[in-house]
Amino acid sequence: FILIENVWKIYKMDTIVQEALKGVSFTVKKGEFVSIMGPSGSGKSTLLNIIGGLDKPSKGYVEVAGLRITEVSNDAELSRYRNEMIGFVFQLFYLIPRYTALQNVELPLIPRGVPPSKRREMALKALKIVGLEGKANSKPNQMSGGEQQRVAIARAIVGNPKVILADEPTGNLDSKSSEVIMEVFKKLNKELGVTIIMVTHNLELIWYCDRVIRLSDGKVIKIYNKEEYEELLETF
Amino acid sequence: FILIENVWKIYKMDTIVQEALKGVSFTVKKGEFVSIMGPSGSGKSTLLNIIGGLDKPSKGYVEVAGLRITEVSNDAELSRYRNEMIGFVFQLFYLIPRYTALQNVELPLIPRGVPPSKRREMALKALKIVGLEGKANSKPNQMSGGEQQRVAIARAIVGNPKVILADEPTGNLDSKSSEVIMEVFKKLNKELGVTIIMVTHNLELIWYCDRVIRLSDGKVIKIYNKEEYEELLETF
């Protein structure tokens, strides 16, 4: 369903060349829940941005549901892919400061032509799912870090995406709020068959996943299935 | 050394009143390493911002090293307090996008009149301590989330502050990088006697602390000393 084939990402900055990804290849089946782990700077966000069509690889390609997204040159087609297929949770949230939580969550529905009253209803429902209907009219600077993160998650799920790409979705959340979010992802995955790729460094969240892909220094060094990572974690 | 007395913070937004802090009182001894824990939205960042003199309480006061900072009306005196006493690590980093990592870390030294070559030397040393001397000339958008967070930590420690206020300093870091940061804090605390107040929801980091202050819904519900929290964590 998602095919990542020999993906490289090389940044050239004046005198320095930074190889963020060095030939990453793996596949994700439809309806799988996979996590990507690895040290700070190992290339996790870069990889997720390329899978989400927000960035282009320097080499290699990515196919999602049969579409080779890395070779779509037409911006309109690429943004339609992103808008209809993908719900993206960014590591630094990227909420629009002058919009309320509700307006931020409605955003993905606008290009689809969803009428305003229906949009509001869907956005309020998504905010309720993450426990924040009370903050619907608050702006980002009127909310805590974890509340902003949960608004970003509500925005990612509001459009019923086929794929959720979540970059450290619980980095600013306490364990209770993290559990709420993981239960939301689990429900979307088990009941609606949503494919989920989640970057995290929180070992506690691995139990929700079918497989764990370990990145280090821009490369995949190991892929664990459930039995293998359970064995690994038991030793901790 | 740090006295927080009946601090309230009430936000009034059009029709809604949000009580973020409802009468918080505690003291921190000089050289203590304390952590503040609590659910998302419980008031941790609001409290830390008030202790750091970045925000004023609605009621109550805060004294640091004998200075009642909440009643200093002169902005210049308040910013001198902040600049000379406090190293602040923000939850969302707040690095200046157009400055390099090195320039961001040098910032606290400028109001003190530290000469440029000395500033660069001190900033590079702080970046080395957090493991990022290789990124000295990179801008924030050329770095990963965890790398930006570590630059923010380097900026907080570069001026040898007496007090470090760290808001979720390891939220975006993997366990190895988190350990590096905690060892930096531990060293500053044990060897230089720096007083540290750290907001976190990572239970693994509590072991570094002398006491844990639990906030919930804007109030202190419990303060644990080392024996008490060790007992609590053993049951986990």
Ligand SMILES: Nc1ncnc2c1ncn2[C@@H]1O[C@H](COP(=O)(O)OP(=O)(O)OP(=O)(O)O)[C@@H](O)[C@H]1O
């Ligand atoms: N400027 C503001 N205006 C109105 N309400 C605010 C403002 N800033 C914070 N709040 C509210 O005050 C409460 C406490 O916020 P605070 O940021 O201190 O929480 P927190 O404990 O740091 O949470 P987190 O762990 O999610 O970062 C939250 O419910 C938040 O919505």
Ligand SMILES: Nc1ncnc2c1ncn2[C@@H]1O[C@H](COP(=O)(O)OP(=O)(O)OP(=O)(O)O)[C@@H](O)[C@H]1O
């Ligand atoms: N625009 C850019 N220009 C140059 N280098 C970059 C750029 N973006 C990222 N990098 C570098 O590429 C490497 C990988 O970055 P990436 O953000 O993917 O890491 P990460 O695994 O998500 O880390 P973290 O866990 O800290 O978020 C890092 O060393 C980073 O400095």
Ligand SMILES: [Mg+2]
């Ligand atoms: Mg990242």
Ligand SMILES: [Mg+2]
């Ligand atoms: Mg906070």
